[in-house]
Amino acid sequence: MTRGPATPLPPPKERRRLRETAALTQAQLGTRVGVAPGTVRAWESGRTTPRGRKREAYAKLLATLAGEDPAGRATRTPEEEPDSGPVREAEPETTPETHAQPQPQPGPEAKPRPERAPEPQPRPDPQPLALTPAQAFDALYEFGAPALVRQTFLLTGRREQARESVERAFQAAWEHWPEVARDRDPVGWVRATAYEYALSPWQRFRPRHRHPEPPPADPGDRTLLNTLLRLPPRHRRTLVLYDGVGLDLPETAAETEASTPAAANRLLHAREAVADRLPALADPQVLHRRLAELASNERLRTTLPPTVRTVGERRNRFWTRAAIAFTVALIGTTTLTLRTAPTHYEPPVSPGKAVRGVPPRVVQGALSDEELELRRKLRDQMQDGPERLSPSLE
Template identity: 45%
Template sequence: MTRNVEGLPAPHERRSLREAAELTLDEVAAAMGVTAATVRHWESGRTNPRGRKHAAYARFLDGLTALPAAADADAAGPPGRTDPAAPAEPAEPVLVAVAPGAGAGAEGGPAAPEGPAVATDTADTPATDTADTPVGDTGDTGGAAGAVDRPAVRPLLGPADAFDTLYDRAAPALALQSYLLSGRRALALEAVDRAFTRAWDQWPEVATDPDPEGWVRAIAYEHALSPWHRFRRAHRRPDRPPADPADRILLDALLALSPVHRRTVLLYDGVGLDLPDTAAETEATTLAAGNRILHAHAELAARIPELADVPVEKQSAALRERLVALRPPFALTPRPAAAVRGGGERRGRQWTRATLGLTAVITAATAYTVATAPTRYDPPPAPGESVTGVPPLSGPQQLTERSRQLQDKLRTDPQAGPARITPKIE
């Protein structure tokens, strides 16, 4: 077997190894945590894995290479055994290291969110080169392990243990990535806290996702790049810049990029995703993601003197080394996993109590309305209508002075009969 791309077999040999092991593209994609199209591109030589997926894919192919040798050794029997009728010793099982809550296990099927899971222990795994380590990664989180260099496993007790394992592995790296996106310590830690709180609220969905780290990373990136933070008083003043002038120049150049270019170049050069996965996570086509990376590299090279003299084909590796070497001027320490889980549960209880209280108020108002509402319908009186052709009523006319004197005289004169109206000569 020949090695032609950074320790990987030739593309046609990759496909031959997979077909010899009777594995489908979907099974390999599920074990690696990528899509079947990505594995097809790897086997055709169109693209190659990068970062942690490169190391995981190399170990996966080494495991496929060791399968025929292991089968021959099992068929021949252990050394010194001559009795073919003697029972054979049980072979050591080949374990597949699956990320906590990953959607595909060793058989390629979905893992139950509440069932037992397997967590990897990378204490005995040899460290990789710093230049090839993605931003914030502290160890390998590959999707499969062959017969060589298999990590030890320990059983997970439940969803809380799986969540804590995912948080302890991904939260520190995600805090550094959020800081590179926003340039603010408080916002970076807030983005990590918000992402993992939402992940715990929707843990069954995250546990069955093929890439739980990508699920959480997408939420954190969206929060860190939200344009509404500019209106918050706490984020109007910039944080203290890095002490190293080179780190300060790199951070200022990253923050000068547009949000979509900043996110794309961080995923490709910082995290180490390949081009199809970067395009999928940024919800763009592969061609659009490639153009964004080229434009971002050109803008960074114009602002960073160290990248100006580097050839175009080596700018990605040089930028990855600079991102790995960047050190913030303060500690980016996320909260403990138990505090994040407790905060999410406490917020859920508060929302539940608020919903129940509002429901009780609406129920009481409805009951009061039903009790005080009338039981019969009283139609309102019809409005009056004007009738034409009838003269309006008129009262007595106002008395004149002469008429008033005559009226007073008639009331005060005691005489009655015809003599009352007899004229007198005065």
């Protein structure tokens, strides 16, 4: 007994492109196929290959996303496509409408008609799916921004801060768009940036924190939100990612920059703290449903994608010009200092002091007769003292 050929699959890059084109996350695609998100990530990276029924289900789903017939792809081979003309001619023999009609004789008339030759179409042309960077960013924003605002609200309890954090994260994503576009999980990249901005310690020094926001209208939602806000930021973030977003433990640990055991301990402590105050939420499934309801009951708005891109570009231009102006000012100051600074050491001049008790300087005048006589005697007479030794020739 021979084993049949495996169901053909597109290359790993094509698998990922089809999933992203359909706006599906790895978790959503894994749910349809019946595997974990990590398995989908391994299939799209080429590390592993699906087998058996998982392979058939995965191939069928990819073919559906590509807009093709999965049965036709699995049964038709490239060698059979050129002979599709004679096969189509044999089909009218089995239809009742053609029993009375004469069958065409083999010859030049029996060749496939030229208008039916290009009927078997290859894979859809990816040209209509090609998006500009702005269009791809807008699609990512419209797909992930509403959910991210609701999730960030669970972390902060402030509606405006949640919206601003998500917008800042998407602006950072637009600034690093080539990196984000090639990332395996662009929504995860934006989510991590939004959470870091929302939980930043300097947020408490902003003027808006002086005025408390109105709590949720439902008493149960208000109690749950207060319980979440009492948790430490790291425990709160781990709880929202695992029980709110639905990430697995390794992905939660990676996004919170912690080890898997540390993330598990934070999750257990957070669940215990919530269960102590709200015993009805001890079940993780009930907690997940309540977190989704709390985030969905709030009216949270999002800005249009072009506005987010425009504001981000304007802010980047402002800081770029400010950096250029500061650099030019620094260069000018340094040049002026080098041109005006002394090239050698000059000792400082001591401050002048007034001297008292010294007679004023008198201008010397003509000598008197006595002074002239004294000068003549000094020049003519020898002064007493040892004679000077002078060298002499012998």
